[in-house]
Amino acid sequence: MPIGTFALAMVMTALSVWAIERVEDQRREGQARAAASVVATALDRRAHSYVSYLRAGSLMLGTRKDPTREDFESIAGGLLDDADYHGALGIGWLPVLKPAQIPAFEKRMNTAGQEGYTVHPAPDPASRMVVPVGFIADMNERNRPTLGFDTYSEPKRRAVIDQAIARRQLTASGPVSLIMQTRAGEWQGFLLFMPVYGPGQTDLPRGFISAPFNAGAFLSSIVVLEKIEDLEVRLYDGAMESSRLIARTGAQGASMHPVATQALTLGGRRLLVAVDAPEGGLTRTAWVALMLGTTIALLLAVVARIVSRRAEQDREALLWLREQASIRASLTRELNHRVKNTLANVLSLIALTKRRATGLDEFVEGLQGRIRALSATHDLLTNSEWGPTALRDVVLAEVAPYTRGDDAAVALSGPDVDLAPNDALSLGLALHELATNASKYGSLSVATGRVDVSWAMVGEGVVQVHWQESDGPPVPALRSRGFGTDLIEKIVAHELGHGVQLDFAVTGVRCTLMVPVRAPVAFSIRARQQNGQGKGK
Template identity: 45%
Template sequence: MGEKIISASGRPTIDHAGPEAVAEAGALARAWQARSLLVRYPRAIPAAIFLAIAAITALSVYAIETNAKQSSRAEVRDYAQSIASALERRGNNFSSYLRAGAALFASIDEVSPQTFSQFVAELRLDQNYRGAEGIGWIEVIEPGSSTAYLARVRASQPDFPDIRPPASQAGEVIAPVTYFSPDTSRNRRALGFDMYSEPVRAAAMEEARRTVMPTASGRIVLAQEGAGEAPGFAIFMPVYRSVPQSPTQDRALAGYIFSSFNAGQFLDEAIERSPPTELGVRLYDTETDNRHLLVSRSTGAAGTDRFELPVNIANRDLVLVIDSADVRGLAPLSMVTLMFGISLASLLMLILRLLARQAREDEERIAFFEEQNSIRNSLSQELNHRVKNTLANVLSIMSLTRRRASGLDDFADSLEGRVRALSATHDLLTGTDWGTTPIRSVIEAELSHIVSGDAAELVLEGPAVELAPNDALSFGLAIHELATNAAKFGALSVAGGMVSIRWSLESDCLAKVEWSESGGPLVQAARQRGFGTDLIEKIVAHELKHKVELDFRPEGVRCVICVPVRRRSEFQMRKVPAKGQGL
């Protein structure tokens, strides 16, 4: 099995790793890489995820809308086909009945009102075939026989009108409407109307006579409409009778059986069901322009999709046009998809932003822990170094004190005083977090245990100078030894004695301290060298790296000590962060 190691930076590493540890470390490395990307690009990655999901959502909505439009077009196409089929079916039905009527009327010598009424009654036109004005009979006569025609017809229909237009405006043949069913006041307007007098009707009748088939006319205004403008059309079927004993022809045109249609009603009856969407429905005669428009129906605003279907009514080509309305807005499924996509993208973006913030905080926390660990290591090393230095100083002091002590009590008192001097300076350094310590504070701390009351006069004078921690310890020991000697043998041992301690800056990196005693007992020229002298001239001079001038003058001891003034960067373990900044 391998051993997994997490580095100080929080990144996974492996040492003597087996397969399982390698796989786990790889997964951790990938996870760390992903978190690092979130930290490096806290806005770009969430925005990219949002845009990617938004693009997928847009493509989904586009696909749904495209499919919906195709489905709608298919529905409209099917709907248009159903209308076209219904129109042709109705046209074919009426053509069939006109054929049957033509066959019946061709077999008799004269179409009487009774015969016509019986034929129409059998058709049950009012019940089965909506959309047509009815069925009529047109008798073809010569222009000179119009008077005899009117007399014969008025014998059965006393209120039959005159032929119109007048015979003087008629052509070679007159074809007035003789009968029309159902018999209504509106349909009576068509009686007596000469169909050959109107070119469109005449053209359709001539085509029917030529082909002997039901033939629809072009766009006309029905005679029933009077002054109305509602367009329509008519279907004509010729009726021929045999001519016995005729050397030139075997049959003659007796007339036409026809059916007229109001185009609007004819189209409305073909529209059996509601449209699938908003549509525009138009029916044209042969060409799709306004001159040939038969009828227009709209169930909504005109749209962009246009369908044209040919419709054949009694051998005449009509055009059915369907305009599907432009449906505004999205389909319900598209709206649901869009809302879901936007919600999901927003949620993921929010989650990624939170993860990015958490990753950034974790990285800052790891960096903080790394720095704290480095500081802790530095503090441990510094503390170990300072403890060793302090213990070395204590051992040296003990060794030298033991050599100079006259007895156990003297040894204990001397050692205690010197340890107190170290302790006093340590207290000062602790109070400043082992930063710089004012030189005045070191002097006052060492003198406070020796000088009390008004037994002597002290003069402390000098500029503000800050000492490094180790320099302050060594300087404090020197001041302690000088003060102890002055208290025992010098100016501090008698009333009226004075100790003057003055310091000045020799340069930016060196301070000069002068200890001067006066007013005390005379200093003997012949004296025994003590521990204090050795401590100041050897240990203190060595620690401060400058020679100490110690002069035992008759009027009092004079000592000059040079103390280094160091820059903070020369002894501090780490920079103190500025206010408002983190570690």
């Protein structure tokens, strides 16, 4: 019961923790979906606002055949002053030239104040066109190396320029390194190319207004502005693949898993915003529920253990009481049986003594002696708790009054044999009659007389007891039959279940008794009682 109680309580605790975590997962999923929608909307709003500026600049630059630096900066200045365009690295003018036009263009740029301006890398004379970086509105040390760089020479930029020419509208690139000299993965971003056409131009544009975006800064500005916390936000170019990852920000970790995505389109290119919720293990509420549930489960198990132990002790006590009651009932029945047997023996002794006695004194003397014999044997049985009683002790109890110290008139010999209580009573009664007769008329009536009592096992479960008198007065051939003879040959023989051989020889009385030796479990009520108590306790 304690184990089952603990297991049931822990199952309920686990279900509670699972339910709490399930609710928390749903909350995180909802938070992620809301964040994905907010980020995608903000990115789309910012990007299209920037696109609007690029389109306006394209229209204004389209009216100038060879725009000067002043023309470009007057158009780009408004865009760069707008604080809503975090992540944009500036805006540039990229003219479209033929390879043969490069020397004149370089000379014009140097004359306009951009000393040392050269187009690089050196183009192939057979190249379709050259698209160098002419002006950059936000000129700094980071952007300066890009002046004169032929964007058409780099495969990714060339692909998006060709696409912009084919579409004749603003086009976004895929993931590119914004600074060519940087290590792979640094300054990752994307470019917007807006073709600028003059009046009547249908082939190649005059040039491009280009805007590079640092994808990480662009995305981070949105996350910070929208206060998106404890979430990882990633920006992909089209598909959600590691090779097409543009930027990522927020709580990054190995335990992230995609929760919500939101797509947007910029410059004809599909971008994908993915928001992940961190799996930081169990929540505080779940931990509290787990610890509280475990504590309650342990307490319930302890209580169940106490209750089950108490119930077990009660069952054991009840069983012991039942066994004790059974033992008392058995003892009562046994005592009743023994009392009845004793009373029956006393009544028989009284009846036989009365018939054989010639006077009151003889009646009283004979009856007292026989009752004392029963009492002596009863004392032996009481000392042995009515269990097995030694045959030697029974003999000694009956002949003890007739022994004389070291010069004993009675000799005993035989192995150690234990008798059942009823058999001991019967044997004691027979020996009393023999000893009484010997003390009155036989060997024990004279100083020189002697009695030998010996016994030996004569078979399985039977011991033979032999009484032999010697050196006493001669036994008369003609003698009346007394009470002792009837007692031994009738009552004792009946109780022992074997015949008695009684011989009144001239040299002394001889008597042979066959006494059964029973196994203790067949007659020992105390043995059963002790076993019952041991089991109950």
